[in-house]
Amino acid sequence: MRAVVQRVSGASVVVDGETVGEIRGRGLCVLVGVTHDDTKEKAERLARKLWTVRLFDGDGDGGEEGGGEGGAAGPGSEKSCSDLGAPLMVISQFTLYGDARKGRRPTWNAAAPGELAEPLVDEVVAQLRSLGARVETGRFGADMKVSLTNDGPFTVLLEV
Known part of the structure; x- marks a missing residue:
């Protein structure tokens, strides 16, 4: 299971002209890809990682605290979504x-x-919600228009 995780200051997904998911303010936009040997256990691990991975600075506003560019901790690596109550938008993406x-x-x-x-x-979505996350989603298999403001930019690739 693979996820492209982008720290955002807002994101939305539109299907057939209807906004089906939206987060306002800081959060994560997560594009999730699934391969043949992925399992429910991997989905659970990915959800836990997404909820706890530290991708925000100490204030949660995305700045450069936490080590700076190339620092030991890296830019914005002090707080997680679980620390801040930040929402996630999860979008399936087979590509x-x-x-x-x-x-x-x-x-x-x-x-x-x-x-x-x-x-x-x-x-992944159900596990995130069971951990206490507010999760927005797209619509599986639909032609989606995803808009986001990448904060940083700050993008990481996770694989479980």
Whole structure:
């Protein structure tokens, strides 16, 4: 299971002209990809990591405290969503397992089919909520328009 995690100062997702998810203020926008050997246990681990990973500065407003660029702690690495009560927007994205190493077109062979991926993305969301997180979501399999303001920019890749 793979997640691209972006610290944001706001994000929204629109499907067919309707806003289906939105976070205002600081939080995380999380794009989640699922591969064939992913399990419920991996979804639970990813949720715990997302809830507790320290990607915010001490004030929670995204600044450069916490070590600065290239510092030991890294920029903005003092507080987590759980520390701040910051919301998360979780969006499924099978293209995270695209492979374009050969040829000019990516293949999606490593991406799990929808019948495997959807319940695992739902499990990440359910586990986050059980931990106390406020979670917004997109709509699985839909053509989504995701807008965000990346704070920093600050983006990390998580794999479990």
